[in-house]
Amino acid sequence: MSTTTQSLPAAAVPGRSIAAWWQAAPFTLVFALFFLIPLALIVMVSFWDFNEYELLPGFTFKNYISIFAGCGDASDGLCVTLKTYYSTLKFSFLVWLITLVIGFTVAYFLAFHVRSSGMQTLLFVLCTIPFWTSNVIRMISWVPLLGRNGLVNQTLMGMNLIETPVEWLLFSDFSVVLAFVHLYTMFMIVPIFNSMMRIDRSLIEAASDSGASGWQTLWNVIVPLSRTGIIIGSIFVITIVMGDFVTIGVMGGQQIASIGKIIQVQTSYLQFPLAAANAVILLAVVLMIIWGLTRLVDIRKEL
Amino acid sequence: MKVRESRPASFWPLAIVFSLFVLFMYGPMFVIFILSFQGPEGGLTFPMRGVSLHWFAKLAEGLGVVDIGAALWRSLGLGVAVMLCTVVLSVLAGLAFRKRLAGGNTLFFIVVASLIMPSIIVSLGIGLEFRLIDNGIKAALEWLGMESALEGYGTSLGLFTSALGAHLTWTLPFGLLIMFAVFNRFNPAYEEAARDLGSTPWQGFAHVVLPLIAPSVVGIGMFGFTLSWDEIARTSQAIGDVNTLPLELQGLTSTVTTPSIYALGTLTTVVSFVVMGITLALVWALGRRGQGRPG
Numbered sequence: 001m002s003t004t005t006q007s008l009p010a011a012a013v014p015g016r017s018i019a020a021w022w023q024a025a026p027f028t029l030v031f032a033l034f035f036l037i038p039l040a041l042i043v044m045v046s047f048w049d050f051n052e053y054e055l056l057p058g059f060t061f062k063n064y065i066s067i068f069a070g071c072g073d074a075s076d077g078l079c080v081t082l083k084t085y086y087s088t089l090k091f092s093f094l095v096w097l098i099t100l101v102i103g104f105t106v107a108y109f110l111a112f113h114v115r116s117s118g119m120q121t122l123l124f125v126l127c128t129i130p131f132w133t134s135n136v137i138r139m140i141s142w143v144p145l146l147g148r149n150g151l152v153n154q155t156l157m158g159m160n161l162i163e164t165p166v167e168w169l170l171f172s173d174f175s176v177v178l179a180f181v182h183l184y185t186m187f188m189i190v191p192i193f194n195s196m197m198r199i200d201r202s203l204i205e206a207a208s209d210s211g212a213s214g215w216q217t218l219w220n221v222i223v224p225l226s227r228t229g230i231i232i233g234s235i236f237v238i239t240i241v242m243g244d245f246v247t248i249g250v251m252g253g254q255q256i257a258s259i260g261k262i263i264q265v266q267t268s269y270l271q272f273p274l275a276a277a278n279a280v281i282l283l284a285v286v287l288m289i290i291w292g293l294t295r296l297v298d299i300r301k302e303l
Numbered sequence: 304m305k306v307r308e309s310r311p312a313s314f315w316p317l318a319i320v321f322s323l324f325v326l327f328m329y330g331p332m333f334v335i336f337i338l339s340f341q342g343p344e345g346g347l348t349f350p351m352r353g354v355s356l357h358w359f360a361k362l363a364e365g366l367g368v369v370d371i372g373a374a375l376w377r378s379l380g381l382g383v384a385v386m387l388c389t390v391v392l393s394v395l396a397g398l399a400f401r402k403r404l405a406g407g408n409t410l411f412f413i414v415v416a417s418l419i420m421p422s423i424i425v426s427l428g429i430g431l432e433f434r435l436i437d438n439g440i441k442a443a444l445e446w447l448g449m450e451s452a453l454e455g456y457g458t459s460l461g462l463f464t465s466a467l468g469a470h471l472t473w474t475l476p477f478g479l480l481i482m483f484a485v486f487n488r489f490n491p492a493y494e495e496a497a498r499d500l501g502s503t504p505w506q507g508f509a510h511v512v513l514p515l516i517a518p519s520v521v522g523i524g525m526f527g528f529t530l531s532w533d534e535i536a537r538t539s540q541a542i543g544d545v546n547t548l549p550l551e552l553q554g555l556t557s558t559v560t561t562p563s564i565y566a567l568g569t570l571t572t573v574v575s576f577v578v579m580g581i582t583l584a585l586v587w588a589l590g591r592r593g594q595g596r597p598g
Binding site: 019020021023024026027028030031033034035036037038039041042045054055102105106108109110113123126127130132133134135136137138139140141142143144145147149150151154182185214235236239240242243244245246249250254260263264267272275276279282283286290 | 310311313314317318320321324325327328329330331332334335338347348349388391392393395396398399400402403404405407410413414416417419420421422423424425427428429430431432434435438468469471472475479529532533535536539540549552553556557564565568571572575576579
């Protein structure tokens with residue numbers, strides 16, 4: 001996907017731009033109705049009051065205050081909100097690091113070590129096929145492996161390495177991270193592979209002719225030139241993990257908190273203004289992370 | 304031609320890492336496909352106790368209070384609707400972006416923002432929007448004094464209103480990016496030729512552009528359907544009273560403790576692959592037809 005809208009042929013005939021707008025109108029309307037207005041409503045409702053039955057229009061900071069209640073007091077540890085953010089950020093960081101290392105390695109192998117382009121396509125498609133099956137199915141497929149009587153425990157016990165089944169394999173931080181890596185490494189591989197394929201191969205030859213070692217070439221040539229892919233992949237993985245409640249719910253045995261889960265629970269109790277205030281805070285955090293990442297690269301130019 | 308060089312020393316370790324990765328991707332899935340064919344005595348883990356279609360039969364009878372069949376049809380219906388909307392709207396927007404489009408940059412920015420927005424936020428926003436619309440409609444009905452209509456009114460949240468919109472915020476960005484990739488490689492000379500020969504814009508589109516981009520359009524349709532078919536996070540707050548199959552499935556993970564749930568997993572995966580298979584066959588057929596033509 002390499003294009004910029006500016007480089008597309010512009011209309012030669014005057015009046016075309018009006019026709020273009022009619023063509024883009026339904027598309028634009030969908031995003032206005034189901035993206036922009038809902039976002040604006042979240043911000044608006046986050047300042048509303050509510051009781052058990054209904055939303056009460058108004059302007060109050062109550063929701064934000066109650067979210068951060070007790071956070072100013074550092075003496076008895078972190079408050080619930082900060083703890084939840086800490087745990088969510090921890091998962092994001094761990095998953096980001098692991099998917100980045102695996103994604104980069106796999107993309108590097110595919111882009112630079114597989115020689116025939118037919119084989120390259122075949123192996124690439126092989127990596128993307130699991131993406132097309134249901135996420136919940138891919139999550140629960142770990143149960144027969146990691147469960148108390150699962151394959152891993154059976155094997156370890158059969159080899160007499162452990163006496164009793166290992167309990168922390170399933171419904172734990174471990175299984176949550178594992179499931180995230182299993183589900184979303186694809187989001188790293190595809191953009192990194194895409195930017196690696198666009199690297200001019202003669203640059204690598206030049207590096208090795210100038211006497212660079214394999215590692216030097218990797219670090220000084222390939223990593224900087226795949227930066228765009230790395231950033232795009234990172235944005236995907238981090239925003240998905242930050243907002244997730246399904247994976248953490250299913251793989252954490254409904255025991256681990258996350259911001260997404262808090263929002264979901266508050267919605268189910270019809271505490272929309274509270275959920276909206278949480279969503280606004282989450283949005284601010286995610287935007288700050290993305291802003292930090294995009295300082296490193298101009299995505300608009302690269303897509 | 305270059306002489307075939309020997310493999311660099313890093314090839315084999317990397318090849319092993321890649322194989323392990325593929326095993327990691329596919330291994331667990333194959334485990335549940337196998338376990339879904341357990342005999343009636345089988346449980347959630349190995350060893351296999353017999354081989355049968357017992358758990359598929361159980362699935363057909365229904366799991367607890369959940370009507371799997373109805374959820375499956377709802378998801379299929381929604382998937383088809385999302386697919387059609389994604390194809391039509393993406394192609395139209397793709398055509399629009401080829402011309403000078405005032406505000407095109409802003410629109411593109413919004414589309415990318417929608418793609419990377421945490422799904423729970425989009426979902427919550429759409430849920431809120433439709434609840435506020437509900438309040439508005441109820442207030443209007445009350446004001447108009449239409450008591451009977453007011454009592455019969457449920458909610459505007461639904462499969463083909465809020466859920467459809469929620470899915471489109473996820474599928475349309477993919478559709479537009481694919482259209483960009485398509486038109487980036489598109490040679491406008493064919494269109495100009497058609498225009499020079501006196502075709503109307505519609506004829507030029509229907510007889511020249513559309514056949515050339517047809518395989519990609521089919522691909523966009525596949526993206527639309529499969530992304531919708533598996534979607535949970537954006538649907539969760541925007542669905543109303545009934546659930547789609549993935550949402551039911553998510554609920555079942557904590558209540559169902561028989562291999563029926565693996566059977567359901569196998570079944571939904573089969574649907575995904577059938578859709579992919581049909582799509583690839585169509586793309587292949589369209590590509591062949593395109594090649595067979597002169598010019």
